[in-house]
Amino acid sequence: MTLAEIGRSLLEQPSVVILTHRRPDGDTAGSAAALCLGLRQLGRRAWVLDNRQFTARIAPYLEGLTRPDVPQDALVAAVDIASEALLSLDAEACGAQPQLAIDHHKLNSLPCPKYIGLGRPSCGEIILELLEQLGVTLTPQIADCLYLAVSTDTGCFKYAGTTADTHRAAARLIEAGAHAAQINKLFFDTKSFARLQLEARLTGSMERYAGGMVGLCVLPAEWLRELAVTEDDIDSISGFARTVDGVKIGIMIREVEDGLGKISVRTEAPYDASALCAQLGGGGHTGAAGASVPGGAAAARTAILDVLVRSGITL
Amino acid sequence: MTLAEIGRSLLEQPSVVILTHRRPDGDTAGSAAALCLGLRQLGRRAWVLDNRQFTARIAPYLEGLTRPDVPQDALVAAVDIASEALLSLDAEACGAQPQLAIDHHKLNSLPCPKYIGLGRPSCGEIILELLEQLGVTLTPQIADCLYLAVSTDTGCFKYAGTTADTHRAAARLIEAGAHAAQINKLFFDTKSFARLQLEARLTGSMERYAGGMVGLCVLPAEWLRELAVTEDDIDSISGFARTVDGVKIGIMIREVEDGLGKISVRTEAPYDASALCAQLGGGGHTGAAGASVPGGAAAARTAILDVLVRSGITL
Numbered sequence: 001m002t003l004a005e006i007g008r009s010l011l012e013q014p015s016v017v018i019l020t021h022r023r024p025d026g027d028t029a030g031s032a033a034a035l036c037l038g039l040r041q042l043g044r045r046a047w048v049l050d051n052r053q054f055t056a057r058i059a060p061y062l063e064g065l066t067r068p069d070v071p072q073d074a075l076v077a078a079v080d081i082a083s084e085a086l087l088s089l090d091a092e093a094c095g096a097q098p099q100l101a102i103d104h105h106k107l108n109s110l111p112c113p114k115y116i117g118l119g120r121p122s123c124g125e126i127i128l129e130l131l132e133q134l135g136v137t138l139t140p141q142i143a144d145c146l147y148l149a150v151s152t153d154t155g156c157f158k159y160a161g162t163t164a165d166t167h168r169a170a171a172r173l174i175e176a177g178a179h180a181a182q183i184n185k186l187f188f189d190t191k192s193f194a195r196l197q198l199e200a201r202l203t204g205s206m207e208r209y210a211g212g213m214v215g216l217c218v219l220p221a222e223w224l225r226e227l228a229v230t231e232d233d234i235d236s237i238s239g240f241a242r243t244v245d246g247v248k249i250g251i252m253i254r255e256v257e258d259g260l261g262k263i264s265v266r267t268e269a270p271y272d273a274s275a276l277c278a279q280l281g282g283g284g285h286t287g288a289a290g291a292s293v294p295g296g297a298a299a300a301r302t303a304i305l306d307v308l309v310r311s312g313i314t315l
Numbered sequence: 316m317t318l319a320e321i322g323r324s325l326l327e328q329p330s331v332v333i334l335t336h337r338r339p340d341g342d343t344a345g346s347a348a349a350l351c352l353g354l355r356q357l358g359r360r361a362w363v364l365d366n367r368q369f370t371a372r373i374a375p376y377l378e379g380l381t382r383p384d385v386p387q388d389a390l391v392a393a394v395d396i397a398s399e400a401l402l403s404l405d406a407e408a409c410g411a412q413p414q415l416a417i418d419h420h421k422l423n424s425l426p427c428p429k430y431i432g433l434g435r436p437s438c439g440e441i442i443l444e445l446l447e448q449l450g451v452t453l454t455p456q457i458a459d460c461l462y463l464a465v466s467t468d469t470g471c472f473k474y475a476g477t478t479a480d481t482h483r484a485a486a487r488l489i490e491a492g493a494h495a496a497q498i499n500k501l502f503f504d505t506k507s508f509a510r511l512q513l514e515a516r517l518t519g520s521m522e523r524y525a526g527g528m529v530g531l532c533v534l535p536a537e538w539l540r541e542l543a544v545t546e547d548d549i550d551s552i553s554g555f556a557r558t559v560d561g562v563k564i565g566i567m568i569r570e571v572e573d574g575l576g577k578i579s580v581r582t583e584a585p586y587d588a589s590a591l592c593a594q595l596g597g598g599g600h601t602g603a604a605g606a607s608v609p610g611g612a613a614a615a616r617t618a619i620l621d622v623l624v625r626s627g628i629t630l
Contacts, residue, residue: 157472157485158503160496164486170472171479171486181475188473192560193518193527200515203508212508245507 001100003126006115007134009100010035013075015045017067019091019098021081023231024051026152026187028080029058031102031123034145035079036065038127038136045074049096051088055232057186061145070096077102080123083109102126121161124149125169140177147178148187156188195233198223202240208247209315214308215241216251218297238264239288249276249308253300260292261300279307316415318441321430322449324415325350328390330360332382334406334413336396338546339366341467341502343395344373346417346438349460350394351380353442353451360389364411366403370547372501376460385411392417395438398424417441436476439464440484455492462493463502471503510548513538517555523562524630529623530556531566533612553579554603564591564623568615575607576615594622 020028032048039046047067078098082105101114104123108116117126124146154162207216242250250266265273266288273289282291293300335343347363354361362382393413397420416429419438432441439461469477489495522531557565565581580588581603588604597606608615
């Protein structure tokens with residue numbers, strides 16, 4: 001479907017319920033909230049389906065917009081959800097099935113009509129375009145939701161996917177009244193003390209190989225308990241070793257509940273995280289991939305170091 | 316002067332030497348390099364004066380552009396330099412005096428004709444406008460220099476000063492070929508291992524008062540030696556305590572060479588860093604200020620805690 005067709009579909013419905021993805025981030029939450037607000041402004045009945053995993057930082061953007069179920073006559077729309085496995089726990093619980101999807105993930109596998117905005121680093125950028133096409137006035141509240149989406153999914157305009165259009169979208173949102181500095185302070189310049197303590201422990205125990213080209217961290221489950229770490233606190237902790245100057249292969253190993261060692265690998269060219277993880281039955285993207293190994297963290301550590309050696313890296 | 320008059324002045328000269336400020340950052344360096352490249356593209360002779368304090372990350376942008384002195388017939392232009400006290404050590408050494416200034420600091424006190432772009436969060440944004448007015452083609456190299464300036468001075472578009480125009484400037488620079496993701500990775504997503512080790516120590520020794528509303532760190536000079544920390548490594552370390560969630564008054568105390576304790580204070584409203592530091596004979600802005608106290612770090616710690624108590628904060 002074209003974006004215009006998506007817009008017409010949404011407006012034809014008596015009501016719309018919008019789904020967000022599992023472990024929701026600023027993009028799915030901000031996109032859903034903005035779309036909901038836009039449809040309401042056009043006189044439609046619209047809600048965002050509850051998501052029990054909304055974090056403390058994200059929940060305020062959804063205030064007054066959520067409901068726990070899908071009314072009989074409502075169209076169910078998914079934003080930023082790449083597959084059925086990523087539907088939220090609440091969508092699963094009430095059996096909500098997307099009938100229309102707006103996304104920016106190339107490999108979206110939802111079995112419904114959809115618009116995929118290729119080359120858009122956030123779903124929020126697509127929702128902005130959609131709302132503008134529909135003639136929605138960008139209120140400061142809508143602008144905040146979309147700025148949250150655009151900013152968080154691009155690492156505050158840092159990541160490679162950020163385009164000139166992304167910056168032009170940000171410009172329009174700021175002009176519409178988005179509280180950009182406030183949002184950025186909360187999502188990019190503030191760390192909990194627990195997070196800092198965790199980073200201090202990870203720094204102290206980081207293993208470095210191959211002249212500093214490989215960095216490996218093990219994150220024991222008891223640290224998370226001892227430091228009372230929340231989901232917000234460990235946001236993108238998988239990339240921690242990769243942020244060290246000179247590290248081209250950054251590895252994070254976490255002990256997870258069921259005795260598995262979860263390996264996250266972040267790489268810079270010429271190294272390929274997905275090729276490394278594939279050797280352990282995992283997968284992902286060139287720059288970011290993962291695998292899980294039985295035997296907990298110790299076994300995972302041995303397994304990934306073996307993979308590096310077999311790949312010709314001298315440790 | 317208007318920006319157009321600045322442009323005419325620059326083009327009338329047989330040659331131009333551009334000055335950068337002391338402890339140069341990405342904005343002064345990128346602005347100077349871009350202006351130099353633009354003037355050369357228009358057939359003028361132009362250089363950036365050497366600055367022995369260019370850091371390893373910044374130096375590559377100046378390659379092939381610098382010279383150690385000012386030719387007899389050259390106009391001396393200052394970019395991003397707010398006062399004579401901020402002239403680089405090299406400018407001081409060769410007695411270079413600015414004859415024309417382009418800046419974005421409201422209180423620029425250089426005694427020469429100048430253009431101050433108020434409301435511009437970086438000098439780079441002004442240089443972009445100037446080069447566009449002069450008809451310079453934005454090559455990828457010029458775009459890189461200006462993106463460096465715009466991005467580093469806005470904390471990658473995070474800080475409050477960032478405007479819609481800033482984002483539109485970034486959009487034009489990306490379209491002109493700026494390697495945005497690469498620059499951002501280097502300046503915002505990469506920390507040296509020494510920096511991480513330093514942050515781990517600061518976290519471990521951070522004092523927290525008033526229910527976490529005050530955070531105080533002492534940075535002993537021997538840590539810098541032990542960890543072989545460079546100037547790049549301690550970039551904006553003064554704000555470290557302030558980045559902790561809940562901290563509204565963040566304090567960094569550094570031992571400096573001459574037996575002084577250097578206090579840096581970062582605050583969030585309603586607290587006023589400059590009012591706090593004024594009580595110790597220091598000063599600065601509402602959100603960021605400093606003071607120096609004889610008796611080293613211990614005396615400085617006592618002094619600033621006293622100031623907080625006298626200001627009605629229960630520790």
